[in-house]
Amino acid sequence: MSATAISTGAAEKNRSDRERDVVVRVDALVKRFAVRRGWKAMLRHPRAKEYATALGGVSFEVARGEFFGLLGENGAGKTTLFKVLASLVTPDAGSVTVHGFDVVRDSERVRRLLAPVIADERSLNWRLSARENLRLFAALHDLRGAARDQRVSELLELTGIADTGDKMVGQFSSGMKQRLLIARALLSRPSVLLLDEPTRSLDPLGARRFREFLREEIVARQGCTVLIATHKAEEALELCNRVAILDKGVVRAAGTPEELSRRIVGERYRLWTLDPSHLALASLETRGVIHVIGRGERDEDGWTPLELEIPGGPRVASEVLAHMASAGVTVSSFERGRLPLAELIERIVESRGKEGARA
Amino acid sequence: MHKWLAMVRASWLVGTSYRMAMVTSLGSLVVTVIPVYFIARALQPMMAKAIESQGGEYFGFVLIGIITFMFLGLAVNSLPGVIRGSVSSGTLEAYLTTPTRLPTVLAGAVSYDFLWSFARALVLITTGAVLGAHIAWGKSLAAAGILGLIVLAYLPFGIFGAALMLWFRTTGPLPKAVIGLSGFLGGVYYPTHVIPSWLHSVSAALPLTYGLRALRRVLLEGAPLASVATDVGILSGFAVVLCALSTLTFALALRDAKRTGSLAQY
Numbered sequence: 001m002s003a004t005a006i007s008t009g010a011a012e013k014n015r016s017d018r019e020r021d022v023v024v025r026v027d028a029l030v031k032r033f034a035v036r037r038g039w040k041a042m043l044r045h046p047r048a049k050e051y052a053t054a055l056g057g058v059s060f061e062v063a064r065g066e067f068f069g070l071l072g073e074n075g076a077g078k079t080t081l082f083k084v085l086a087s088l089v090t091p092d093a094g095s096v097t098v099h100g101f102d103v104v105r106d107s108e109r110v111r112r113l114l115a116p117v118i119a120d121e122r123s124l125n126w127r128l129s130a131r132e133n134l135r136l137f138a139a140l141h142d143l144r145g146a147a148r149d150q151r152v153s154e155l156l157e158l159t160g161i162a163d164t165g166d167k168m169v170g171q172f173s174s175g176m177k178q179r180l181l182i183a184r185a186l187l188s189r190p191s192v193l194l195l196d197e198p199t200r201s202l203d204p205l206g207a208r209r210f211r212e213f214l215r216e217e218i219v220a221r222q223g224c225t226v227l228i229a230t231h232k233a234e235e236a237l238e239l240c241n242r243v244a245i246l247d248k249g250v251v252r253a254a255g256t257p258e259e260l261s262r263r264i265v266g267e268r269y270r271l272w273t274l275d276p277s278h279l280a281l282a283s284l285e286t287r288g289v290i291h292v293i294g295r296g297e298r299d300e301d302g303w304t305p306l307e308l309e310i311p312g313g314p315r316v317a318s319e320v321l322a323h324m325a326s327a328g329v330t331v332s333s334f335e336r337g338r339l340p341l342a343e344l345i346e347r348i349v350e351s352r353g354k355e356g357a358r359a
Numbered sequence: 360m361h362k363w364l365a366m367v368r369a370s371w372l373v374g375t376s377y378r379m380a381m382v383t384s385l386g387s388l389v390v391t392v393i394p395v396y397f398i399a400r401a402l403q404p405m406m407a408k409a410i411e412s413q414g415g416e417y418f419g420f421v422l423i424g425i426i427t428f429m430f431l432g433l434a435v436n437s438l439p440g441v442i443r444g445s446v447s448s449g450t451l452e453a454y455l456t457t458p459t460r461l462p463t464v465l466a467g468a469v470s471y472d473f474l475w476s477f478a479r480a481l482v483l484i485t486t487g488a489v490l491g492a493h494i495a496w497g498k499s500l501a502a503a504g505i506l507g508l509i510v511l512a513y514l515p516f517g518i519f520g521a522a523l524m525l526w527f528r529t530t531g532p533l534p535k536a537v538i539g540l541s542g543f544l545g546g547v548y549y550p551t552h553v554i555p556s557w558l559h560s561v562s563a564a565l566p567l568t569y570g571l572r573a574l575r576r577v578l579l580e581g582a583p584l585a586s587v588a589t590d591v592g593i594l595s596g597f598a599v600v601l602c603a604l605s606t607l608t609f610a611l612a613l614r615d616a617k618r619t620g621s622l623a624q625y
Contacts, residue, residue, distance in 0.1 A: 031620075033619060033620060034619065054620075080620065083620060086456050088452060088455060088456070088617065088620075088622055089617055089618075089620040089622075090614075090617045090618050108458050111456060111457060111458045112458050115456065116456050118449060118452055118453050118456070120448075120449040122448045122449050122450075123448060123449035123450050123452065123453040125369065125373065125450070127372075127373040127376045127377075128369060128372055128373060128376075132369065132372055135365065135369075136365050136366065136368075136369040137453075137457065138365075139361055139362050139364075139365030139366075140362055140365070140366075140454065140457040140458075140459040140464075141457055141458065141459075142362075142458065144361050168376070184453075188457075188458075
């Protein structure tokens with residue numbers, strides 16, 4: 001295929017992204033970093049270089065208005081991915097577009113559309129007031145005069161720090177600084193917001209309020225598309241429409257938490273029975289139709305709760321229930337539960353690790 | 360322009376938030392000039408002949424040297440300092456996420472220091488004039504232009520230093536070498552023709568040698584610009600060549616920093 005054909009194809013794709021509702025498209029993104037070597041290795045092989053793969057062919061799309069979570073442990077590649085999106089790091093291969101604009105070729109345009117919330121409080125000027133911090137960045141975003149002052153006041157109001165807007169930032173609490181960082185990111189009315197571990201320095205109550213603010217104000221009222229990188233599964237579960245699980249620079253799975261749960265481990269059910277050791281249950285488990293993953297304490301009336309995973313969705317689950325009933329297993333309750341996301345991530349990472357080892 | 364102004368304003372607000380430092384910074388200048396005045400008076404009989412082509416008065420001669428050297432130090436050190444500070448605090452990353460280009464950001468970040476130094480230079484020279492230094496005030500504009508050219512000839516060393524900072528997180532010995540050589544061999548405290556002949560070629564390779572000679576002749580003797588055209592021409596040549604080379608080097612360093620992801624790592 002000729003270079004012209006490839007570039008025409010990419011241009012077509014970008015145009016169609018602008019027409020459709022795809023806001024962020026990450027396509028086979030690769031980023032490797034040189035590994036720092038010891039003196040001995042450098043002296044032995046001065047020209048040799050070792051690389052660590054931070055992103056090994058990541059692909060996903062985010063639609064307009066979505067709250068998209070990137071989940072993974074520390075070092076999974078989340079921050080590198082965000083830096084590529086914010087055009088702070090150049091990718092080695094693959095492409096990233098925001099509203100159809102390439103983050104490398106059209107970086108200036110991308111910076112007008114996408115704003116990363118840099119969670120580091122030190123990136124604020126602590127000797128300036130919140131208002132002056134915002135005024136400075138408003139100017140850097142090409143806002144000036146009355147429009148700038150109005151936007152700054154709006155954002156101080158929106159983020160709930162208007163009362164302390166003229167106070168030096170050094171006197172702010174962590175939560176207030178986080179709000180100011182958000183306000184700073186919103187100055188240019190970005191359509192995409194990147195949040196990297198936004199609640200890491202907040203206490204549980206502050207984190208909950210901050211999540212409410214994100215959901216109600218940023219997404220619902222401001223209409224932003226939000227990408228959030230976190231290693232807190234509960235945070236992603238509470239906020240995100242969809243999540244991608246990043247492990248060692250590779251997207252292991254993507255979808256809604258429910259979809260992932262179904263796709264990876266089937267669904268989880270809780271069964272209350274008088275016969276937890278019934279042969280029918282043992283037979284279903286031997287055949288791999290169900291997996292008993294937990295057995296609770298027997299209650300005063302003799303009922304024992306069993307935690308089951310039933311791959312194959314609701315149809316298989318109802319067949320399992322019918323089979324138990326016909327085999328004489330006494331059941332008082334059979335209800336669907338949900339696999340905690342943290343456990344889900346662990347399983348996804350483990351299962352892919354095993355596949356990799358087999359390969 | 361409004362972005363540059365916004366950055367200067369922010370730096371001004373930060374500067375004025377340290378009120379005590381600001382007052383002592385200006386006050387200490389007056390204290391500095393007085394001993395210089397007495398030492399210069401003591402050395403005047405010895406130096407008079409050597410500096411007769413540059414005003415003939417040692418106090419004015421050394422005062423101009425000190426002021427210029429202050430700007431030289433700033434030109435060499437300010438950019439690497441801004442890069443070091445903003446990389447370690449994360450502000451550089453924050454600036455780079457805006458649509459503002461890095462040169463504008465850097466220019467805005469160092470301008471306040473230059474403006475503040477300009478104010479300090481005015482205090483120094485006015486105090487000097489009060490103490491008896493003969494200043495050709497009518498040539499102030501031409502003198503400011505020459506001083507600007509000296510800064511432009513030395514700013515590239517700052518840009519090289521900033522590039523080294525991006526690559527290696529240190530400027531290495533570059534700033535100290537440039538400042539040290541210029542201080543000793545560029546004619547700050549004594550005219551360059553009194554230094555040993557075997558060092559003349561080093562002195563001739565320093566922009567400061569030409570800049571200071573021209574500046575003193577204009578500001579202390581009231582010489583017209585045309586009479587220092589050769590020195591100004593050589594100084595301009597240094598500025599143009601070094602600016603081009605340093606800008607290219609910095610662009611390469613920035614590209615590498617984006618490739619290696621080291622923009623926000625200290």
